[in-house]
Amino acid sequence: MKLVVIGATGRTGSEIVAEASGRGHDVDGIARSEDTIEDVRVHTSDALPDLLEDADAVIDFTVPSATREYAELVAEAGVPYVVGTTGFNEQGIDALREASESTAVLKASNFAKGVQALMRVVEAGVEALPEYDIELTETHHNGKRDAPSGTANTVLDVIDQARDEELDRTHGREGEHLREESEVGVHVRRAGNVRGEHEVMLAGNDEVLTLTHRAESRRVFAAGAVDAAEWLADKEPGWYDFADAL
Numbered sequence: 333m334k335l336v337v338i339g340a341t342g343r344t345g346s347e348i349v350a351e352a353s354g355r356g357h358d359v360d361g362i363a364r365s366e367d368t369i370e371d372v373r374v375h376t377s378d379a380l381p382d383l384l385e386d387a388d389a390v391i392d393f394t395v396p397s398a399t400r401e402y403a404e405l406v407a408e409a410g411v412p413y414v415v416g417t418t419g420f421n422e423q424g425i426d427a428l429r430e431a432s433e434s435t436a437v438l439k440a441s442n443f444a445k446g447v448q449a450l451m452r453v454v455e456a457g458v459e460a461l462p463e464y465d466i467e468l469t470e471t472h473h474n475g476k477r478d479a480p481s482g483t484a485n486t487v488l489d490v491i492d493q494a495r496d497e498e499l500d501r502t503h504g505r506e507g508e509h510l511r512e513e514s515e516v517g518v519h520v521r522r523a524g525n526v527r528g529e530h531e532v533m534l535a536g537n538d539e540v541l542t543l544t545h546r547a548e549s550r551r552v553f554a555a556g557a558v559d560a561a562e563w564l565a566d567k568e569p570g571w572y573d574f575a576d577a578l
């Protein structure tokens with residue numbers, strides 16, 4: 333399969349290049365400056381239109397502003413598009429939705445299979461414990477830009493769906509404030525090179541249930557993103573998520 337990885341020099345993009353090459357795919361990278369990673373050529377964005385002519389899929393792990401620009405080009409070329417970038421605002425999501433009218437778009441805030449399982453377990457836990465307080469804590473490396481993480485926001489959406497109400501997302505706490513029943517606490521830590529950890533705590537009735545996922549390396553995201561691209565390559569235009577691919 334011919335794959336283009338946008339953000340190929342990044343922490344995650346370089347793992348994706350290694351994973352895809354290791355599986356025997358023909359890979360080209362795009363970044364802001366030319367480079368070579370694992371014998372794969374990394375070009376600047378000027379090369380993208382030519383590369384799209386015979387690409388089977390594109391994987392993008394960059395920043396929201398870059399993804400918005402690339403989405404238009406990828407959609408015009410009708411190449412299936414796997415998006416791992418997180419931190420989009422509403423307009424960014426709208427731009428991807430628009431792209432999905434012309435090509436297959438699979439956007440996921442987390443390409444670890446364990447996180448997909450975490451979502452299901454969180455849903456079951458929240459439904460089983462309707463009166464319990466819920467607090468979410470996520471930890472990532474000190475180079476992560478967006479907070480809370482895309483995964484944390486997805487987990488919070490799952491909690492809202494399971495509770496059948498929009499809980500008030502209370503980001504950290506300071507000063508005098510009693511916890512309201514309608515709150516879900518959201519706590520963000522940025523330190524060292526932690527790959528990504530998400531913990532949901534449900535507490536009540538003299539007991540605490542904690543559900544935790546920890547990524548041990550970025551290879552887990554790379555493997556999931558390449559799995560998604562292999563699956564998406566022959567799909568019709570539309571909006572897909574990682575659970576569809578699994």
Ligand SMILES: NC(=O)c1ccc[n+]([C@@H]2O[C@H](COP(=O)([O-])OP(=O)(O)OC[C@H]3O[C@@H](n4cnc5c(N)ncnc54)[C@H](OP(=O)(O)O)[C@@H]3O)[C@@H](O)[C@H]2O)c1
Nearest residue numbers: 339341342343344363364393394398416417418441442443
């Ligand atoms: N969905 C998931 O499973 C998952 C997992 C991990 C990370 N992420 C997300 O993926 C994104 C990247 O994370 P990261 O930790 O890999 O970041 P990173 O190390 O900062 O890498 C970002 C990459 O994007 C490139 N880039 C930035 N602007 C660009 C542009 N205008 N054109 C082309 N390339 C551009 C950078 O190129 P230069 O080096 O040339 O600047 C670099 O290669 C973040 O949004 C992060 O939250 C998602």
